[in-house]
Amino acid sequence: MxxxxxxxxxxxxxxxxxxxxxxxxxxxxxxxxxxxxxxxxxxxxxxxxxxxxxxxxxxxxxxxxxxxxxxxKHPEENCADINQLIDEQIDRVESRMQSLQQLRKQLVELRSQCSGKMPTSSCGILQGLSDCACHYPAER
Amino acid sequence: MxxxxxxxxxxxxxxxxxxxxxxxxxxxxxxxxxxxxxxxxxxxxxxxxxxxxxxxxxxxxxxxxxxxxxxxKHPEENCADINQLIDEQIDRVESRMQSLQQLRKQLVELRSQCSGKMPTSSCGILQGLSDCACHYPAER
DNA sequence: CTTGACTCTATAGTGGCTACAGGGATTCTA
DNA sequence: TAGAATCCCTGTAGCCACTATAGAGTCAAG
The missing domain is CATH 1.10.1660.10 (Multidrug-efflux Transporter Regulator; Chain: A; Domain 2)
Structure with a gap:
């Protein structure tokens, strides 16, 4: 076929x-x-x-x-490498999960800074994004 | 400066x-x-x-x-769009978190199929990856 | 006057596809 | 048997957000 x-x-x-x-x-x-x-x-x-x-x-x-x-293609070889490869993939996935967790926290915190009914000049979100204090704590 | x-x-x-x-x-x-x-x-x-x-x-x-x-650049406008943009970003992050959660589960399940001390011909991981049963349930 | 750190432009590469353009092959219908 | 619809072909460019390289120019210190 x-x-x-x-x-x-x-x-x-x-x-x-x-x-x-x-x-x-x-x-x-x-x-x-x-x-x-x-x-x-x-x-x-x-x-x-x-x-x-x-x-x-x-x-x-x-x-x-x-x-x-x-x-x-090498059926007689040991499969330790394969296991390691999957372990590494799991590590990658877990580390991405952790960064996303962190990211979500920051975004939710940012979101809480504004009700959405302001002029942009006093929007808490824009202010939060302009503020480098949280992003570069060492800088002030 | x-x-x-x-x-x-x-x-x-x-x-x-x-x-x-x-x-x-x-x-x-x-x-x-x-x-x-x-x-x-x-x-x-x-x-x-x-x-x-x-x-x-x-x-x-x-x-x-x-x-x-x-x-x-338009300080007088309403900031609803900005809030929506952040909400959408939170949604994206959350949906990626969910897929990663799912992914991790599948990888851990796959990993459990092998001890790492087999010839590749009987490695449970390779067998799991060759098996379409879990990936395409509708197909058999 | 040379060294070395910095900068410039332009171009190509990353990963994993996806989307054309402009043609040819096959198959279905009238 | 003609024409239309659907498949398939190659080759190239685009996506995202950078990163890296080549080959040259600028500038300050020793």
Whole structure:
């Protein structure tokens, strides 16, 4: 069974352009071509594309996906690297969560400075944003 | 008092290239020039740059910052738009927090599938990533 | 007079796609 | 069998907010 690009895109929940992009990035093998020069994919290539999409849904960067694909091709090797890669991804996600937490706090604090019914000249939000005291505490 | 670009960059905690970039984006007024063609900034321009950096530290997009700068130039107008802009930013941050929460859960679940001491052929993580069951529940 | 720190412009790269433009292939309908 | 609709092709440029580089010029200190 062979699929054309639109079909693999649909079956792996991404756009046609994205499939071509992955090929260009070397994440997908160069596919066979039909007589009319259309890309033709088999089950294994569809599987690989789905693997990539699954990784991307976990926000794993393309470089890391590349490493995972290499690991997959070496079944006898130890999988410690894979575990480490996922641990690092979890760390990245947690650290982003922390910054967002902090960010939210600052934004809510800023928001509380104004009721929204002022002329901009006395808007607490604009004043808060102009004030460098909270952003650069060392400066005054 | 006039500052050269390196100084305003230092005083507003960003890189020299970033200052030039903001100028190019029209977020900073075109500065005066010295006889040797160096950019020269005054206090007010430094203030505006700090305002921008403060907004960026809250992850407010440049387009929104542009709107805030315009509002600042119209002190008599009502500040409802500014409040709405911040509310939208809070919404964006909260929705990103939620996706990260979800992401973390999935990654931790995936991580639990392997001890890290297997050959890659039986690594639970690789198997989990190859499995489309969790990512495309509708498909089987 | 040279060194070194600073600045200038212009251009390209980052990540992960997305969106054209301008054509060819295939398939469906009349 | 003609024409239309839908797919597909390559190549290039755009998105965001910078960052980095090349190759040159400016300026103050020693």
């Amino acid at each position: 062979r699929y054309r690009i639109g079909e693999v895109a649909r079956l792996s929940d991404c756009k046609v352009e994205t499939v071509r992009f992955y090929e260009q990035m070397g994440l997908l093998p160069v596919p066979a071509r039909s007589s009319g020069n259309f890309r033709l994919y088999n089950e294994s290539q569809l599987g690989q594309l789905r693997f990539i999409r699954h990784c991307r849904s976990l926000d794993i960067p393309l470089e890391d996906i590349r490493r995972l694909l290499v690991s997959q | 006039r500052y050269r670009i390196g100084e305003v960059a230092r005083l507003s905690d960003c890189k020299v290239e970033t200052v030039r970039f903001y100028e190019q984006m029209g977020l900073l007024p075109v500065p005066a020039r010295s006889s040797g063609n160096f950019r020269l900034y005054n206090e007010s321009q430094l203030g505006q740059l700090r305002f921008i950096r403060h907004c960026r530290s809250l992850d407010i997009p440049l387009e929104d910052i542009r709107r805030l700068l315009v509002s600042q």
